[in-house]
Amino acid sequence: MRYLLRRLLWMGAALLGVSALIFILVRLLPGNIIDIIAGTEGQLSRSQRLEILHSFGLDRPWPVQYALWVWSMLHGNFGWSFRTSQPVAGLLVSRLPTTVELAALTVALVTLVGLPLGILASITRSARLKLAVQIVGLLGLSIPNFWIAIVLIIVASFAFHWLPALIFVPPWQDPWVNLQQMFLPILSLALGLAAVVVRMTRSSMLEVLGQEYVKVARAKGLGSRVVLLRHALRNALIPIVTVLGLQMGFLLGGVVITEQIFGLPGLGWTLLNGVYQRDYPVVQGAVMLFAITFVVTNLIVDLIYTTLDPRIRYE
Amino acid sequence: MSRVEAELQESPGRSFARVRARRSVGLGRLLQRSPVVIIGGTLIIVVVLLALGAQIIAPQSPVSQTAPPLLRPGHEHLAGTDELGRDEFSRLIYGARVSLYVGVLAVSIALALGATSGIIAGFYGGWVDNILMRTMDILFSLPAIVLAIAITSILKPSLTNAMIAIGIVYAPTFARIARGPTLAIVNLAYIEAARAVGIPNWKIMLRHVLPNVSAPLIVQTTVSLSTAILTEAALSFLGLGTQPPTASWGLMLSAARQYMLIDPWIAVLPGAAIALTVLGFNLLGDGLRDLLDPRIRTM
Numbered sequence: 183m184r185y186l187l188r189r190l191l192w193m194g195a196a197l198l199g200v201s202a203l204i205f206i207l208v209r210l211l212p213g214n215i216i217d218i219i220a221g222t223e224g225q226l227s228r229s230q231r232l233e234i235l236h237s238f239g240l241d242r243p244w245p246v247q248y249a250l251w252v253w254s255m256l257h258g259n260f261g262w263s264f265r266t267s268q269p270v271a272g273l274l275v276s277r278l279p280t281t282v283e284l285a286a287l288t289v290a291l292v293t294l295v296g297l298p299l300g301i302l303a304s305i306t307r308s309a310r311l312k313l314a315v316q317i318v319g320l321l322g323l324s325i326p327n328f329w330i331a332i333v334l335i336i337v338a339s340f341a342f343h344w345l346p347a348l349i350f351v352p353p354w355q356d357p358w359v360n361l362q363q364m365f366l367p368i369l370s371l372a373l374g375l376a377a378v379v380v381r382m383t384r385s386s387m388l389e390v391l392g393q394e395y396v397k398v399a400r401a402k403g404l405g406s407r408v409v410l411l412r413h414a415l416r417n418a419l420i421p422i423v424t425v426l427g428l429q430m431g432f433l434l435g436g437v438v439i440t441e442q443i444f445g446l447p448g449l450g451w452t453l454l455n456g457v458y459q460r461d462y463p464v465v466q467g468a469v470m471l472f473a474i475t476f477v478v479t480n481l482i483v484d485l486i487y488t489t490l491d492p493r494i495r496y497e
Numbered sequence: 498m499s500r501v502e503a504e505l506q507e508s509p510g511r512s513f514a515r516v517r518a519r520r521s522v523g524l525g526r527l528l529q530r531s532p533v534v535i536i537g538g539t540l541i542i543v544v545v546l547l548a549l550g551a552q553i554i555a556p557q558s559p560v561s562q563t564a565p566p567l568l569r570p571g572h573e574h575l576a577g578t579d580e581l582g583r584d585e586f587s588r589l590i591y592g593a594r595v596s597l598y599v600g601v602l603a604v605s606i607a608l609a610l611g612a613t614s615g616i617i618a619g620f621y622g623g624w625v626d627n628i629l630m631r632t633m634d635i636l637f638s639l640p641a642i643v644l645a646i647a648i649t650s651i652l653k654p655s656l657t658n659a660m661i662a663i664g665i666v667y668a669p670t671f672a673r674i675a676r677g678p679t680l681a682i683v684n685l686a687y688i689e690a691a692r693a694v695g696i697p698n699w700k701i702m703l704r705h706v707l708p709n710v711s712a713p714l715i716v717q718t719t720v721s722l723s724t725a726i727l728t729e730a731a732l733s734f735l736g737l738g739t740q741p742p743t744a745s746w747g748l749m750l751s752a753a754r755q756y757m758l759i760d761p762w763i764a765v766l767p768g769a770a771i772a773l774t775v776l777g778f779n780l781l782g783d784g785l786r787d788l789l790d791p792r793i794r795t796m
Binding site for chain 2: 195196197199200202203204207208210313316317320321323324325326328329332333335336339340430431432434435436438439442443453454457458460465469472473476477
């Protein structure tokens, strides 16, 4: 409990750090922020400029600007889009579910495919299989997921006349159509990660299977399935969860590109559109939300450890 | 046995020498046992040779628009032509140059920034350690690509800025890797001895600490080269890295997206080039980890 409290505090500090980083980065922008906002260069008189600066609060000292910005974010106010003048917070909140759905379903698919295959591969110790699994696992890390996405689209369109949908259907409107639209994006993200999980599962299972307690379990006459799943897998899961946790950054990054390719209006899509349109309040907000998502998933991964292995007690 | 003697017994300097002696005997056998290093090494040598000899090997200039666009692979154009009638095969070869260039420089930035802060943090400890490592933690609380996107979008998209962004993004990994072993050796007798003799701190760090933390750093460098190349490809794919008309694999993929259903080749080949190069570095890194750092076994 105290550990959780400390972690939450540290999370707050880290996010504050991220916000400071974003704040400084945006201030480093080349050119005048007014020109970016108004899309004009040299057409405004000096007094007009000062007026705009004042209306955005940009004429105050940096620390004051920063404090005000953080304060308003804490109140759920992420500023207003330069382009549409809509509140950024509302925009981001409406985009978050798509990204969460994409990431969660990918993790689910990766676990459902990667774990069983890895366990299956751990039954034999053959050196050839080891090499094959090692290379496949590294291939999973090496193939860019945007390329997998492109290849999947090519294959799907030639084989099944499938094309990325033009209009995104959220799951609460029509879950079946939504799942059809999400299938290829999820597959493109999951293939690489699944290969990594297969490899990690195999190596981690092999290590556990060599332990004394597995021998004991076998010796007392337990069925091989019980030994494999109850005794070995539970302990083998710890390094697997670690690797999955490390891959979360990879996954969240992949989400950005995948959403872009398949035209899914999620958080990554919003971030990129903000970047292309130089809509910095949107970029700031999206980056902040990515940081929050990332830090929270990392915390969840750490908490999963304690349930997997009661010996791990955080102090 | 006095304390100093006991520490000398276990000092990494000695064990390092021992490992080196053992390694020189068994290097050939280890290489034999680790086919991944050979496969990975071969892949990388091929890519490096292609990149270095691009002018000689490539049949055409990567930017000359002479042929009809979107030709299928054939005799004249081994990999066909792209949407502007440029020879795809030549562009693939020149693309190796951009990938390696960005990869190597970005990782150098990351290594320089990260390893320096990691060693300094571990060496001085206390508040220096706290400030440096907490800064690294902040960089760690963002997914790499998201941070790289944020940095390049603000610095204006270009090859150099992509390189800087990737360098910054991957620095924390090196810092963490360098700090651990530094902490472990900083109180050992030979560092103490060096201090007692009056060698300046920077020289101790360079001459006595760095060599002892280099093995994990070497492994991480190879692995990071693969992620750096992937990140460059991703940034260029999103239009935030290398700018046209330079031939970059990520950029070629992104341009091919519009034509992928008319001419799948130009969408498939650059991706395969990225995958093979990155795979090469990953295989090498994996094999090196087994060779240099036997404690961490991946399999």
